[in-house]
Amino acid sequence: MKPADVCIAVLVAVIWGLAFVASRIALNEFSPELMTTLRFAIAALPCLFVARPKVSWTVLVSISFTLFLGQFLAQAFAIAHGVPVGLSSVIVQSQALFTIGFAALLFRERPGPWQTVGIGIATVGLLMICGTVGYDFSVSAFAILMISPLSFAAGNLLLRRAQGVPMFDLFAWLCLVAAVPLLALTLVSNGPQPTWHALTHMSLTGLMCMIGLGGVSTSIAYWLWGRLLRDYPAAQVVPFALLVPFVGSAASSVVFGETFGPLRLAGMVTVVGGIAVMLLSKRSQASEKQVLPKIA
Secondary structure (H helix, E strand, O other): OOHHHHHHHHHHHHHHHHHHHHHHHHOOOOOHHHHHHHHHHHHOHHHHOOOOOOOOHHHHHHHHHHHHHHHHHHHHHHHHOOOOHHHHHHHHHOHHHHHHHHHHHHHOOOOOHHHHHHHHHHHHHHHHHHOOOOOOOOHHHHHHHHHHHHHHHHHHHHHHHHOOOOHHHHHHHHHHHHHHHHHHHHHHHHOHHHHHHHHHOOOHHHHHHHHHHHHHHHHHHHHHHHHHHHHOOHHHHHHHHHHHHHHHHHHHHHHHOOOOOHHHHHHHHHHHHHHHHHHHHHHHHHHHHHHHHHHO
16 A cells, blocks of 8 residues: 555544544533434535435445444444443444354355454454443443444445445435434434524534534545545455554543453453454455466
8 A cells, every 4th residue: 555545544543433532522412313413414415516326225225224324323322321432442343243244144255264263253352341241331232332333244245236436425425315314313202392402502512523523534534445445455454444443442541531441451452353363364365366366
């Protein structure tokens, strides 16, 4: 990768890590439904200037409801109900484990030996984290959070059905498709008057958090990530996502004073280690495929 693109990949990972902190701050003012609605409404503003990508509405809705709506609404609910920000950033990245698992079940894409090892390591880490559930947050909150990586993984696979379209246009319209039902959900669950009150009494801090979440983390960062995936093999780009949980955990420790007990910390490190084995094994396999033709 070019040095500039390496910097972009690192920047995107940092933005996504800090987004977990911004979400926690924004949830002090907004309900999970309203915060997620605002996030995607802001990120959907480019739809005023870009045409709908040439994919069916079925594809758009299926990707949007998994990759965006399901993933981020579950995150918001879990964090609002006490799941620590640093832990959330680790659990969400376990989507790599579920993506490989779903691909194996649905498309017969068997994981390689090292990917299997990585899956085993990450699974042990998740079980270690499960052993800490119930002390500082509820089992139900953890269960809601697990919807996030599952939705993320499903969205990753569905995204294959939208190949060959401009990434910026696609992500903008995915955000619009998510924002519309989220607005309806917000009005039904929160009520029109409380929703309006929250919007009209938004603080500067809340506004900045929402601009960061919608305009920077969702719109710009996903666009940059999509460009990197377009220009380079996924095996070169995806490992940079391993920085997200480290940034999220470090930022949460600084901003909120979040601490981790020995078992939870060991579980988090084990999950990230397992993901690293999975992703880096994919990278080595991709490198071998690129080198072998040259040798022959």
